Amino acid sequence: MTPAELAAVQAHLRRLLGNEQIKLSTPNRKNASVELFVGSEFVGTVHRDAEDGEVSYSVQIVVLSEDLSQLN
Numbered sequence: 531m532t533p534a535e536l537a538a539v540q541a542h543l544r545r546l547l548g549n550e551q552i553k554l555s556t557p558n559r560k561n562a563s564v565e566l567f568v569g570s571e572f573v574g575t576v577h578r579d580a581e582d583g584e585v586s587y588s589v590q591i592v593v594l595s596e597d598l599s600q601l602n
Contacts, residue, residue, distance in 0.1 A: 531556070531564055531578050531587075539576060539587050566591070 531539070540554045543566075553567045554576060563575035566589060574591040 531576075535578065535587075536564065543589070 536554050536556065540552060543554075544550055544552045549568060551567075551569045555565045555567060557563075557565060563577055565572060566574045566576055572592075574589060577588045577590070579586050579588065
């Protein structure tokens, strides 16, 4: 993703989810997925898909089972 795309997707996610702590980060590894953080906590990845002239972005959020145990 280009820096402009990163900024636009980040701004959209912040508005959509009502959280200014959402941050997208590009890892130093070549062709690695863009990382999604809330504050300093890694929560998932964002992927760019370009097909048939259309561009879309998908967000994959990771929920660890150990994090669920805190709710009980």
